[in-house]
Structure formats: C-alpha cells, structure tokens
Amino acid sequence: QSVLTQPPSASGTPGQRVTISCSGSSSNIGSTTVNWYQQFPGTAPKLLIYNNNQRPSGVPDRFSGSKSGTSASLAISGLQSEDEADYYCAAWDDSLNGPVFGGGTKLTVL
Amino acid sequence: QVQLVQSGAEVKKPGASVKVSCKASGYTVTNYGISWVRQAPGQGLEWMGWISGYNGNTNYAQKFQGRVTMTTDTSTSTTYMELRSLRSDDTALYYCAREVAATGSSWFDPWGQGTLVTVSS
DSSP states (O other), rough: SSSOOSSSEEEEEETTOOEEEEOOOOOOOOEEEOEEHHHHHHHSSEEETTTTTTTTOOOOOTTTEETTTTTEEEEOOSOOOOGGGGEEEEEEETTEEEEEEEEOEEEOOO | OEEEEEEOOOEEEETOOOEEEEESSOGGGGOEEEEEEEEOTOOEEEEEEEOOOOTEEEEOOOGGGTTEEEEEEEETEEEEEOHHHHHHHHOOEEEEEEEOOOOOEEEEHHHHHHHHEOOOO
C-alpha cells in the first residue's frame, strides 16, 4: 500500500493528451514539492519532473506537472508511442521523515 | 557525465547479508547525498534510506532500521548498502540514486542501473 495514490493504469491514442493523478496528504504533497519519474521496462527510473513543474534538460515540453493542495498531476500532450512506460510520483513525507512514492501508473499508448 | 554504477547481481540464502556498492563519477560526491530505493518484482518503488556524501550522516526508513547500514568511501566515490537477515521478500532490484537538494525540496537524479538481489534457499 503506497502512501501516495496513483491510478494503476492510463491510456491514450497518439496525439492525445493524458493526465496521471497523484493524491497525498498534508504531511507530504500538501507541505512540499512533487517529483515525477519515468521508468521503461527493464531500466532504472529517470527524473521527469521536479519541484512540481520543472523539467530537467532533455525532457520534452510535452511533459508538464502541476500541484494543487494535496494532489498533483502529470500531463503528457501529443502522446507518442515512446511514452509508453511506468510513471511514479514522489514527495517528502514529514511524518515518515523520508520520501514516499506513488504505486506507479502504467501508461499504454493504444 | 554524472553516473552511478552499481555492483552485480547477488544470490543469497535466507538469513544472510548482502552488500551492494554504488560508484559515482562526474561530480563531487561530498556535495550530494545518496539514497537507496528498492523495487520488488512487478512492484513500485520503496525508499530505504539516505547517506550524506558530506559527513556520512544517515537517515533510514523505519522499516529497515536495525537491518540496514549505509556507508560511503569518499576516497573511491563509492557508497555501500548492507542489508542483513535477508528474507525471501527482500528479493528486489536495489537502486542507488543521487539526491539533489534545493531549499525545501529534493529529487533523485541520476539513478544507478540497479542490482538484483535474489533471496532463495
């Protein structure tokens, strides 16, 4: 049971816009910033979004993040087949004194 | 470029210990901490703990306290994670990740390639 809640799956067709939600509480998302990681099968996670909405160098601007209250969202516009991966949200948790992750969302491009 | 390279796969018997290494390159290791995150087969990510590259201070997740030890050797830019009293449910991919910290926030970038630890009798 993950501290942050994500839908287990999401899907979309090429070119579409999809969003993945991440729900937490006042001890994590509500009091700090959210990061997102992308993981392809058989590879290590990669930083996708940090500080709620910042993209590391090299991440396409099709990916965007937002946060409101105790929830956050990752949006992918102009969906491409190569976006098919698992996506994890993460945030520091004051009660647990460490970072916590969502359970991950498997994105399928139909 | 900034890179973390981990040691190879391990197979251990229940009750044994495992020590995984993570060698950093491309940055000043004393300026960043390293976290360890594990991923059981088909499961999500679980943070295990963190060690400061500056002074070796540690912060372990409560679940692993008493069973995990993280150390760092700044002379070789290598961080180690030792997990003791292994059980079958410790079978997982273990990742190290550099923690980048800013005022009021932090994130993991980059990650090592992962080390598979299999616990089986």
